[in-house]
Amino acid sequence: MRIWMVSRRRCNFVLWCVLVGLALLGASGRPPETSPVISYVTAGSVVVIDAGHGGPDSGAIGANGTLEKDISLALSQKLAKELIQQGCIVICVRDTDTDLAGADFSGTVRERKRADLQARADLANRNQADLFVSVHLNADPSPKWSGAQTFYEQGDETGACIGKAVQEQLKSTLKNTRREALAADGYFLMSAASMPTIIVEAGFLSNPEEEKLLQDEDYQQQVAGAIARGIVDGLKEQAGGSVSIDAE
Numbered sequence: 001m002r003i004w005m006v007s008r009r010r011c012n013f014v015l016w017c018v019l020v021g022l023a024l025l026g027a028s029g030r031p032p033e034t035s036p037v038i039s040y041v042t043a044g045s046v047v048v049i050d051a052g053h054g055g056p057d058s059g060a061i062g063a064n065g066t067l068e069k070d071i072s073l074a075l076s077q078k079l080a081k082e083l084i085q086q087g088c089i090v091i092c093v094r095d096t097d098t099d100l101a102g103a104d105f106s107g108t109v110r111e112r113k114r115a116d117l118q119a120r121a122d123l124a125n126r127n128q129a130d131l132f133v134s135v136h137l138n139a140d141p142s143p144k145w146s147g148a149q150t151f152y153e154q155g156d157e158t159g160a161c162i163g164k165a166v167q168e169q170l171k172s173t174l175k176n177t178r179r180e181a182l183a184a185d186g187y188f189l190m191s192a193a194s195m196p197t198i199i200v201e202a203g204f205l206s207n208p209e210e211e212k213l214l215q216d217e218d219y220q221q222q223v224a225g226a227i228a229r230g231i232v233d234g235l236k237e238q239a240g241g242s243v244s245i246d247a248e
């Protein structure tokens, strides 16, 4: 059913992402780690997962040299797997170490960054995504800060609902912050994307302990699972608490 919907409504890239996700599931050799309960709300919801940075743009650099672009990609791939298990149609902005400005882009670094972000938003807009999730890691000159935080666009009711649900799941799962989800204003990516958009700053690479955690596959899985549960919670709340069905 999902494949039919993809081929009719979406581009081949979406199908590729779904197949990659299914391959990842099969490659794990383990049964799904989340309950096989698919709700009417998440089934068929189109979610774009944006692994922040990539290619020449490394993003933040951790206390011990970890690159944000590598951790954002690892988290995004795990998040894709989680959301596919929930029946979402997932579009991955990138699956390799690259940006979206184009290999032959010849502008300044600033212009390249703008083109990259615009291309990410364009991908989501073209595919009429229901939600855009951008995954990042934080950094600060001081190593003392740690913990995850989620942002949504000022004035976007759906984004606020989903962003708050994601932050609640991150708080209860990781137990590393008391921060609340925050409204953001003036983010280029949020303005360029025409659907509800959330930005998840999954932790501080500038904190050596958190940097080490964020490199750990099991911890990455916890983060991805929390984000996915928050997205599902938020989508359900927006839909008025749809009844879930057991897929088994």
Ligand SMILES: [Zn+2]
Pocket (backbone or CB within 6 Å): 052, 053, 059, 060, 068, 136, 137
């Ligand atoms: Zn970033």
